[in-house]
Amino acid sequence: MVGLxxxxxxxxxxxxxxxxxxxxxxxLWGSNAREAHPIFFHHxxxxxxxxxxxxxxxxxxxxxxxxxxLWLGNNVGTDIALSHTIAREIIHAGLANTAFIERATTxxxxxxxxxxxxxxxxxxAVTGVPADAIRELAHAYAKxxxxxxxxxxxxxxxxxxxxxxxxLINLALLCGHVGRHGAGLNxxxxxxxxxxxxxxxxxxxxxxxxxxxxxxxxxxxxxxxWGVTIQDRYGWHLTQMFEAxxxxxxxxxxxxxxxxxxxxxxxxxxxxxxxxxxxxxxxDIFLTKTAELADVVLPGSASWCESEGTVTNSERRVQRCRKxxxxxxxxxxxxxxxxxxxxxxxxDWHYGTEPxxxxxxxWNEVRSLSPMHAGMSYARLTELNGIQWPCPHEDRLEPSFxxxxxxxxxxxxxxxxxxxSPVVDEPPVEATTDEFPxxxxxxxxxxxxxxxxxxxxxxxxxxxxxSIDVSPEDAxxxxxxxxxxxRVSSPRGSVNAPVRIDxxxxxxxxxxxxxxxxxxxxxxxxIDATDPKSGTAEFKAAAVRIDKLVxxxxxxxxxxxxxx
Amino acid sequence: xxxxxxxxxxxxxxxxxxxxxxxxxxxTTVLQACRGAGCDDIPTLCYGDTLTPKNACRVCMVEVxxxxxxxxxxxxxxxxxxxxxxxxxxxxxxxxMVLEFLGSSTDLSVAPHVADxxxxxxxxxxxxxxxRRTKAQPVKRDNELYVRDYEKCILCYKxxxxxxxxxxxxxxxxxxxxxxxxxxxxxxxAELPDSACVYCGNCIAVCPTGALMFTSEHDMRAxxxxxxxxxTETDTICPYCGVGCQLTLHxxxxxxxxxxxxxxxxxTHGNLCIKGxxxxxxxQNH
Numbered sequence: 001m002v003g004l005x006x007x008x009x010x011x012x013x014x015x016x017x018x019x020x021x022x023x024x025x026x027x028l029w030g031s032n033a034r035e036a037h038p039i040f041f042h043h044x045x046x047x048x049x050x051x052x053x054x055x056x057x058x059x060x061x062x063x064x065x066x067x068x069x070l071w072l073g074n075n076v077g078t079d080i081a082l083s084h085t086i087a088r089e090i091i092h093a094g095l096a097n098t099a100f101i102e103r104a105t106t107x108x109x110x111x112x113x114x115x116x117x118x119x120x121x122x123x124x125a126v127t128g129v130p131a132d133a134i135r136e137l138a139h140a141y142a143k144x145x146x147x148x149x150x151x152x153x154x155x156x157x158x159x160x161x162x163x164x165x166x167x168l169i170n171l172a173l174l175c176g177h178v179g180r181h182g183a184g185l186n187x188x189x190x191x192x193x194x195x196x197x198x199x200x201x202x203x204x205x206x207x208x209x210x211x212x213x214x215x216x217x218x219x220x221x222x223x224x225x226w227g228v229t230i231q232d233r234y235g236w237h238l239t240q241m242f243e244a245x246x247x248x249x250x251x252x253x254x255x256x257x258x259x260x261x262x263x264x265x266x267x268x269x270x271x272x273x274x275x276x277x278x279x280x281x282x283x284d285i286f287l288t289k290t291a292e293l294a295d296v297v298l299p300g301s302a303s304w305c306e307s308e309g310t311v312t313n314s315e316r317r318v319q320r321c322r323k324x325x326x327x328x329x330x331x332x333x334x335x336x337x338x339x340x341x342x343x344x345x346x347x348d349w350h351y352g353t354e355p356x357x358x359x360x361x362x363w364n365e366v367r368s369l370s371p372m373h374a375g376m377s378y379a380r381l382t383e384l385n386g387i388q389w390p391c392p393h394e395d396r397l398e399p400s401f402x403x404x405x406x407x408x409x410x411x412x413x414x415x416x417x418x419x420x421s422p423v424v425d426e427p428p429v430e431a432t433t434d435e436f437p438x439x440x441x442x443x444x445x446x447x448x449x450x451x452x453x454x455x456x457x458x459x460x461x462x463x464x465x466x467s468i469d470v471s472p473e474d475a476x477x478x479x480x481x482x483x484x485x486x487r488v489s490s491p492r493g494s495v496n497a498p499v500r501i502d503x504x505x506x507x508x509x510x511x512x513x514x515x516x517x518x519x520x521x522x523x524x525x526x527i528d529a530t531d532p533k534s535g536t537a538e539f540k541a542a543a544v545r546i547d548k549l550v551x552x553x554x555x556x557x558x559x560x561x562x563x564x
Numbered sequence: 565x566x567x568x569x570x571x572x573x574x575x576x577x578x579x580x581x582x583x584x585x586x587x588x589x590x591x592t593t594v595l596q597a598c599r600g601a602g603c604d605d606i607p608t609l610c611y612g613d614t615l616t617p618k619n620a621c622r623v624c625m626v627e628v629x630x631x632x633x634x635x636x637x638x639x640x641x642x643x644x645x646x647x648x649x650x651x652x653x654x655x656x657x658x659x660x661m662v663l664e665f666l667g668s669s670t671d672l673s674v675a676p677h678v679a680d681x682x683x684x685x686x687x688x689x690x691x692x693x694x695x696r697r698t699k700a701q702p703v704k705r706d707n708e709l710y711v712r713d714y715e716k717c718i719l720c721y722k723x724x725x726x727x728x729x730x731x732x733x734x735x736x737x738x739x740x741x742x743x744x745x746x747x748x749x750x751x752x753x754a755e756l757p758d759s760a761c762v763y764c765g766n767c768i769a770v771c772p773t774g775a776l777m778f779t780s781e782h783d784m785r786a787x788x789x790x791x792x793x794x795x796t797e798t799d800t801i802c803p804y805c806g807v808g809c810q811l812t813l814h815x816x817x818x819x820x821x822x823x824x825x826x827x828x829x830x831x832t833h834g835n836l837c838i839k840g841x842x843x844x845x846x847x848q849n850h
């Protein structure tokens with residue numbers, strides 16, 4: 001979101017799902033959409049059946065990569081190196097879209113200089129991807145009439161995740177693959193309202209409608225509507241909050257619908273900081289591990305089926321959630337809880353009485369302050385099965401893609417040009433060493449989700465619990481058998497987990513999920529190095545060691561105990 | 565530059581349905597033209613609005629003047645000047661026979677609309693006698709999420725197409741066997757947990773007869789508690805990943821009993837994954 005906002009001024013994917021079906025080249029980079037975003041992958045497959053070439057960039061030969069015309073299995077954390085190598089090849093082959101670069105971008109010369117050292121040979125040496133494969137992707141993407149670049153947490157969950165995103169945006173600018181139907185940049189959001197949360201201002205630097213809090217006219221507009229003075233400085237994102245707890249600058253925390261005691265990297269440290277707060281309030285639909293640490297727990301209702309509201313998906317589509325179930329006794333709508341707290345704090349806000357009425361009135365307040373949502377009445381959202389932003393007018397819809405302005409003949413209409421970002425390749429913070437020789441990366445499986453508090457409830461025939469997935473080669477070297485329990489250690493801690501031999505992994509690379517923290521607490525191993533621009537942690541790259549256990553049977557008991 | 569794609573222009577043609585002439589776009593199917601002309605009662609089973617017509621069940625046949633045989637309305641494209649009859653004696657007789665053949669060998673008791681059609685076309689499956697061959701067999705229960713009751717299967721291929729390249733691209737199931745012994749099976753007739761199935765339930769979504777069914781619905785029907793008159797259907801958005809699939813929650817007595825997605829939604833086209841389709845247990849309050 002930060003990367004796209006930096007370059008284009010809007011923090012959203014530039015295309016729509018339907019456009020993926022109508023394109024020539026699809027690049028999935030750091031995304032196993034087949035498992036993590038299955039219905040998006042339906043659109044990818046429509047595109048493939050319609051003749052698009054599919055390239056997948058992923059250290060693992062994932063379920064998505066198995067559909068690709070070409071899989072580029074790069075070393076973890078070498079995305080900028082790969083992107084720069086692709087860029088240099090495009091430039092040297094004379095395939096850069098010079099008309100678009102001259103018309104719609106700035107900073108090309110610095111970018112060209114930054115990528116010049118990334119020859120195919122150097123790229124191959126650093127990324128582990130054969131030069132021919134890099135060249136094939138570069139030429140296919142550059143020559144395509146329409147190209148789509150899609151990414152997920154494989155790009156963003158690094159200490160330099162924003163730079164990774166910027167390096168991908170560079171490629172789209174280099175080839176003019178943005179601002180046209182079928183050509184665009186698509187970050188696939190990991191959670192159902194990540195996009196909407198940011199759009200609504202639930203980030204420390206923006207107000208609803210992605211409006212910058214440092215802009216005096218924005219502060220004035222919101223201040224006038226709310227009758228308050230809005231601070232003229234950014235707040236803290238999650239990682240900065242943890243840093244502030246460590247410094248002793250943050251004493252009280254109110255957590256709504258988040259489980260940082262299990263989801264944070266280097267979780268032992270996170271739990272220690274949460275436990276040390278003067279006051280912790282948790283509002284959730286479950287008594288999570290974080291809630292167990294809280295002074296006050298406020299039972300909320302499930303926002304997707306026990307209350308009314310909207311969420312925004314990865315193609316910027318705002319859609320209505322509706323109440324289908326009565327919540328359990330004592331659980332209340334998040335909005336009602338917040339309104340009651342506000343009342344106790346001396347702010348008597350009125351949005352009505354019925355849940356639907358309250359939600360619609362809150363939404364109408366958003367529409368009155370956020371121009372990009374102004375045209376989205378509840379009636380229209382209902383009639384049209386959701387509406388993509390921007391939608392400033394009630395009487396029409398905008399194109400399904402963003403930034404068509406960059407192609408305008410009139411410089412005034414073109415607006416702010418898109419800057420190239422000459423970012424620098426940086427390896428993961430934690431290098432593998434003789435002591436910790438294996439690269440651990442993490443991700444999701446098809447039938448599970450995050451820390452498993454939601455997905456753990458249903459009986460999936462596909463689920464086998466946590467495992468440490470290793471390549472057949474590493475399993476042979478280490479003498480490991482399928483199902484054998486082993487000790488996995490990183491510089492931060494150790495967990496016991498069963499081995500699963502998986503051919504999608506290359507030697508030196510091991511994989512775990514974080515879906516089963518009660519069984520195996522993967523985030524004991526992960527590193528909390530974070531991106532200074534987005535606050536996202538480097539879940540994708542830790543250095544680990546696998547040790548055989550002396551007594552396999554006894555270790556299972558130890559493993560279960562360690563999980564408690 | 566304005567790069568919005570513009571579809572090729574389509575010609576409008578005149579089609580006469582049961583005496584009413586309507587203008588429809590070239591390439592429209594006879595079924596769509598009939599519905600456009602106000603004829604809403606053509607029965608369909610193997611037809612699905614998100615699937616390529618398979619012409620398997622033959623229950624939607626209509627009479628087209630100049631055509632020697634009846635034509636399947638779900639797949640036949642209109643032509644200029646086409647004159648269609650949807651309710652002639654020949655059409656009625658054909659539908660009666662199709663429904664009798666299907667009903668005499670398979671169990672259509674929970675297939676929507678079939679009871680009405682049986683009455684309308686005077687269907688009498690009993691006239692084939694007690695010794696007729698049927699598809700009767702035990703219900704397959706090899707996982708917790710859904711059951712396969714192949715006594716109800718009419719081999720319409722919709723599940724195969726939804727699992728295959730038209731939507732899910734998992735290719736877990738196909739038709740095995742020949743003739744009357746043809747049946748839907750996973751590879752090597754394996755149990756589902758040993759097959760390629762990923763439990764998206766997109767086969768359940770298109771099944772027209774209830775042969776594929778949520779375990780929750782199947783068990784409630786078995787114990788007599790399934791009551792659609794007491795159910796609500798509420799559209800909401802899946803709580804998992806950021807794709808934003810619209811779910812229709814079927815709720816009875818404050819419990820979710822089934823999840824579907826609208827086939828006309830641009831995100832899902834009626835499809836979901838295992839989490840969206842089955843991952844609601846965490847909000848079941850009893």
